[in-house]
Amino acid sequence: MSTLTDHGDPAAGAALHAAFPEVTTEACEYRGDVTLNVQPAHELEVIRHARDELGYSLLIDRFGADRGEDADPRFDVITLVYNLETDKRLTICTTLGGAEPETPTLIPVFRGADWFEREIWDMYGVRFSGHPDLRRILMPDNFPAHPLRREYPVEGEGDYAAPKRALGGAVDTADGSVSVNYTPTEEPGSTGGEGSE
Amino acid sequence: MSDARTLDVELHEDRHSEHMMLNMGPQHPSTHGVLRLILELDGEECLKCEPVIGYLHRAKEKIGENLSYHQFIPYTDRLDYLAPLANNVAYAVACEKLMGIAAPPRAEAIRVICAELARISAHLLGLGAYAMDLGALTIFLWTFREREAVYTLIERICGARFTTSHTRIGGLATDLPEGFLSELDAFVKEFPGRVDEYEGLLTRNKIWVKRTQGVGVITREQALQFALTGPNARASGVDYDVRKAHPYCGYENYEFEVPIGSEGDCYDRYLVRIAEMRESAKILRQVLDTLPDGPVLNRDEAALKTVMPEKEKVLTNMESLIHQFMVATESINAPPGEIYFSAENPKGELGFWMRSEGGLSPTRMRIRSPSFAALQVMNEVVPGHLVADIMAILGSIDFVMGECDR
Numbered sequence: 001m002s003t004l005t006d007h008g009d010p011a012a013g014a015a016l017h018a019a020f021p022e023v024t025t026e027a028c029e030y031r032g033d034v035t036l037n038v039q040p041a042h043e044l045e046v047i048r049h050a051r052d053e054l055g056y057s058l059l060i061d062r063f064g065a066d067r068g069e070d071a072d073p074r075f076d077v078i079t080l081v082y083n084l085e086t087d088k089r090l091t092i093c094t095t096l097g098g099a100e101p102e103t104p105t106l107i108p109v110f111r112g113a114d115w116f117e118r119e120i121w122d123m124y125g126v127r128f129s130g131h132p133d134l135r136r137i138l139m140p141d142n143f144p145a146h147p148l149r150r151e152y153p154v155e156g157e158g159d160y161a162a163p164k165r166a167l168g169g170a171v172d173t174a175d176g177s178v179s180v181n182y183t184p185t186e187e188p189g190s191t192g193g194e195g196s197e
Numbered sequence: 198m199s200d201a202r203t204l205d206v207e208l209h210e211d212r213h214s215e216h217m218m219l220n221m222g223p224q225h226p227s228t229h230g231v232l233r234l235i236l237e238l239d240g241e242e243c244l245k246c247e248p249v250i251g252y253l254h255r256a257k258e259k260i261g262e263n264l265s266y267h268q269f270i271p272y273t274d275r276l277d278y279l280a281p282l283a284n285n286v287a288y289a290v291a292c293e294k295l296m297g298i299a300a301p302p303r304a305e306a307i308r309v310i311c312a313e314l315a316r317i318s319a320h321l322l323g324l325g326a327y328a329m330d331l332g333a334l335t336i337f338l339w340t341f342r343e344r345e346a347v348y349t350l351i352e353r354i355c356g357a358r359f360t361t362s363h364t365r366i367g368g369l370a371t372d373l374p375e376g377f378l379s380e381l382d383a384f385v386k387e388f389p390g391r392v393d394e395y396e397g398l399l400t401r402n403k404i405w406v407k408r409t410q411g412v413g414v415i416t417r418e419q420a421l422q423f424a425l426t427g428p429n430a431r432a433s434g435v436d437y438d439v440r441k442a443h444p445y446c447g448y449e450n451y452e453f454e455v456p457i458g459s460e461g462d463c464y465d466r467y468l469v470r471i472a473e474m475r476e477s478a479k480i481l482r483q484v485l486d487t488l489p490d491g492p493v494l495n496r497d498e499a500a501l502k503t504v505m506p507e508k509e510k511v512l513t514n515m516e517s518l519i520h521q522f523m524v525a526t527e528s529i530n531a532p533p534g535e536i537y538f539s540a541e542n543p544k545g546e547l548g549f550w551m552r553s554e555g556g557l558s559p560t561r562m563r564i565r566s567p568s569f570a571a572l573q574v575m576n577e578v579v580p581g582h583l584v585a586d587i588m589a590i591l592g593s594i595d596f597v598m599g600e601c602d603r
Contacts, residue, residue, distance in 0.1 A: 007443055007537075031294060031536050058437065059424040060539075065552060065561040078550070080537065080565075084435065087442040091537070112423035115573045123258075138251040138602060147259060150560070154256075154263040 008034030009088035012054050016090075019053070020046055035091040040077075040103040043094045047079060048109045056081035056090050062106060062116035064124040066150045073097030075126050079106065079113075102127040123148035216244065221587070223252050229326060230598035232572070234587070236579075243587065246579035248572050253602040261562030266292050266529050267505070269562070271362045276564065277600040279322055280315035280543045281361045282351060287540035289364035290445050291549035295536045295559075296366065296529065298500045304368040304493040305446040309484050310381070311354065311363060312446070312540070313477040317388070318347040319543035320470045320477075320595075327467070327592030328399060331408050336398050343391050346384055353377050366529065367504030368494030382485055388478045396471060409463035413578050413590035416461055423577065424570040427545025429594055432469045433461035439541035451483045463593035470595070503529050530555060537565075544568050544597060564603055568596035 013027025013034040023042040027034050038046045050056040060080035067074050073095045082089050096103055105128040106113035117128045118137040125146035128134055136143060143160070145152055155162040222233035231252035237245035257276065261269050273288040274281035286308045293299060300308070325340035348358045353374055355363040363370050399405045415425065420433040430437060438455040440448040456472035458465030495504045505524050510517035531553040539548035545567025552561040571594050579587060 030534055031297075033535075033537055035535070058421045058435070060426075060546065061424065061548060061550070061563070061565040063550065063563045063565075065563070068560075078563075080548075080550075082437070084437055089537070110422055110424070111577075112570060112573055115569065116424075119569075136251075138254040140251075147256065148262075152259075154259055 007032050007089045009083070009086060009090070010034055012050075012056075012083070012086075012088060012090060015054060016046065016050055019049055033089065033091055035093055037093050037095065040094045040096055043077075043079075043092065044104050044106060044109060047081065047092055047106060050081055050090060050092070051109060054090075055083045055085050058082040058084055059110040059112050060089065062110075062113050062120070064120040064126055064148070066124060066148065068150050073101075075101045075124055077103060077120060077126060096126060100127065101125070102129055104129050105131040107131065122146070125149070219584075223249075229591070229596070232591075232596075232598055232601075234575070236584070236587075238584065241583050241585075243579050243582055243584060246576050246587070248575050250569075250572060250598070251602055253598045255603065257603040258562050258564055261564075262558055262560060265557045266366060266531065266559075267525065270364065271360065274360045274362055275599055276566065276603065277319070277542060277544055277547070277568070277597050278359060279597050280319040281359055282311040282355075282363060283315035283319075283540065283542045284547060285361060285364040286312050286446065287538070287542060287547045288549060289366055290540065291536065291538035291551065292366045292531075294538045295531055295534065295551055295553060296500075296503050297532065298367050298495055298497070298503060300368045300446075301492050301495055302447070302489045303372075303491040304495075306484050306488050307354075307369055307373060307493065308364065308446045309448065309451070310373075310481060311351075311361075313480050313484075314347050314351060316477045316543045317474055318344050318351070320474050321347070323543070323592075323595035324395065324467070324470060327589075327595065328405070330588040330592045331405065333399065333402070333405065336395060339391070339394060339398070343388065350377070350381060350384060353380065365494065365505050367500055368492070371508060372493045378485060378488070381481065385478050385481045385485065389475060392471060392474055392478075399467070400471075406464065408586075408589050409467060409593065411460075411462050411464075412582065412586050413463045413593060414461050415574060415578055419574065419577055420461070423574045425545070425574060426567050426570065427541065427543070428469045428473060429466060429545065429567075429571050431456065432458035432465040434459060439539055439546055443539075445538075445540060448480075450487070451480045453480050463589045466593040466595070502527075530557070531559070539565065542567065544595060544600065545571065547600070566600040566603060568598070568601035569603075571596050572601055 008029060010027060010029055013036055016036055017024050017026050020042065023039040024046060025037040027036045060082050062079045065076040065078060075096045077094050079092045080089060094103060105117055115137060117131055118135060120126050121134050122136040122139050123146055139147065144158065217238045219236040219238050221236055223231040233249040235247040235249060236243050257272055260272060270285060270288060273284040276284045321340040321344040325337040328336040351361065352358050355361045355370065415433045417434045420430045420435050434457060436457055441455055453476040456469045458469050494507060506517040506520045511521045533553050533555045535552045537548055537550040539546045547567060548565030550563035551559040553559050578590060
C-alpha cells in the first residue's frame with residue numbers, strides 16, 4: 001500500500017508556493033498526491049516555473065471537472081505534470097467561475113495541451129484564450145451541449161437522447177437511488193405454450 | 198552519377214503541383230479501427246496530417262459518473278480492448294486507492310500475471326499488424342499463433358477472452374483454475390524462443406530496416422511535450438515506466454529491465470516492444486516461482502462493506518449471498534477525496550482520476566488514455582514523410598481507438 005501513496009513531493013509543492021505566494025494556495029496532500037491551486041491568470045507561469053525550475057518536464061494530463069450547477073466557481077481545470085528525475089507527480093488545479101469560463105491556453109508551455117484543451121472545451125464548454133484551433137474533438141461538430149456538465153443527463157437529450165429501451169437500469173443520481181424503468185413487452189412464459197412441446 | 202542527382206533535384210523542383218487533400222480512414226485498414234487522417238499531399242509527400250478522432254466515443258467518463266464503482270468494471274474491458282485484463286487491474290487498484298484498502302498478496306501476484314499476459318498479447322497484435330501493414334505477412338500469422346496461446350490462458354483464468362471483467366475492488370473474481378500454473382509454465386518456457394523467431398524475420402530484414410529506420414522520429418523533447426508514455430516515450434529515450442517508478446501490485450518484487458531506445462524512430466519502437474515482451478516473460482517466470490497462497494479477496498473486517506464475497510460461497514452459503522446482495526445493491530460509499538492512479542498498460546500510462554464526494558459513484562471519472570496523447574503527435578511527426586511511411590508510423594505508435602475515444 002505504501003507504494004501507492006508516494007507519488008507526490010510536498011517539498012516541490014512548498015517550493016512552488018514559495019515562488020508564487022500571492023497567486024497559489026498552499027500545497028495540500030491527499031493519499032500521497034500533492035495538489036496546488038492557482039489563480040487562472042497565473043496558471044501558465046506557475047506551470048512554466050514547475051517545468052523549468054523544478055524539473056516537472058513531462059505533461060501527463062490536463063482535464064476538466066465540474067463541481068455542480070450551484071457551485072461558484074464551478075469548473076476545475078486540472079493539470080498533471082511529472083518529474084522524471086525524482087519520479088514525483090504534481091497536480092495543479094485552477095478553478096474558473098462565471099457563465100462563460102475562460103482561461104489562457106497551456107500550449108506555450110506544453111504543445112501537447114492542444115488536444116486536452118479541445119476535449120475540455122468539448123465536454124465542459126471552458127474556453128482557452130490563445131488556443132489556435134479550439135474545436136470539438138470527441139463529440140460531433142454540431143453537438144448542441146457540453147455533455148460532461150453535471151446537469152446533462154447520461155441518457156442524452158433532444159435529438160441525441162438514447163432510445164427508451166436502452167434506459168432499462170439507469171441510475172438516477174439526483175437522489176442516489178436506482179430506478180428500473182424497464183417493462184418487458186412479453187410476459188416470460190406466455191408464449192411458451194406451443195413452442196415448448 | 199552526380200549529374201543524375203542534380204537532374205533529379207531539378208525535376209523535383211519543377212514538379213511542384215497543386216496540393217491534394219486526401220482523406221484516409223475512418224475505414225482504412227492500417228488505421229486499426231476508426232481513425233481518420235486528413236492528409237495534405239504534394240505528390241507523394243505529406244505536408245500536413247490531421248487526425249480526426251471521436252468515431253468510437255461511447256461517453257465512458259459520463260457513464261462512470263453514473264454507475265457504482267463495481268458496475269463500471271465491465272466498461273473498463275472496452276477501453277483498450279486489446280488488453281482488457283490490464284485495464285481491469287488499473288481500475289481496481291485506482292478504486293482501492295480511493296477506498297483505502299488493499300488486495301491480498303495472492304490477488305496482487307495474479308494481477309501481475311494478468312497484466313503481463315495482456316501486455317504480451319497486445320504487443321503481439323501490435324507487432325503483427327505493424328509488420329503486416331508494411332507487407333510482412335508471415336509475422337502476423339506467427340504472432341497470432343502465440344496470441345492464441347495467450348488468449349487460451351486468459352480464457353482459463355476468467356472464462357472470457359475479451360470481456361474479462363476479472364478484477365473486483367479488493368481482489369479478484371476467481372482464483373486461478375487447477376492446472377493453470379503448469380500451462381502458464383509451458384507458455385513461458387516456449388515464448389522467448391518464439392520472440393527470437395520474430396526477430397529473425399524482422400530485426401535484420403533489409404526491407405524492414407529501410408522502412409522503419411529513421412522514419413517517424415519522435416525526439417525526447419517532443420515526447421515530453423506531447424504527453425507520450427509507455428513504449429512510445431521509452432523509444433524516444435524517456436526513462437519512465439510506472440511499474441518501476443511507482444510499483445503497484447508488488448512489481449517491486451520482480452526483477453526486470455526497462456528497455457530504452459535512443460533514436461525514437463519506428464525501428465526503436467519496434468525494438469522496445471520486442472524487448473518488453475521478453476521482460477514480461479521474465480516477470481511471469483518470477484511470479485510462477487513465488488506465487489503466494491491465500492485468499493484472493495480482501496477479508497479484513499474493515500473492508501467487508503466494500504469487497505464482494507467469494508463467488509463459490511455465494512452459491513452455497515446464505516450469509517455470503519446476503520453479503521453479495523448488500524455490496525451489489527447498496528454499493529460502496531466511497532470516502533470523499535480526489536485520487537489519481539495510473540498503471541503501466543501496453544500502450545502507456547492508463548490513469549484514473551476520480552473525485553468522490555461520498556456516495557455511490559464518483560462525481561468525476563477521468564480516464565487518462567495513452568493512445569489519445571500518442572495520436573496527437575501525428576501532425577508533428579508525419580509532415581515530410583511519404584504516404585507509405587504513414588502506415589509505418591501508425592503501426593509503430595500502436596494505438597487503439599477504444600481507449601483514445603473512450
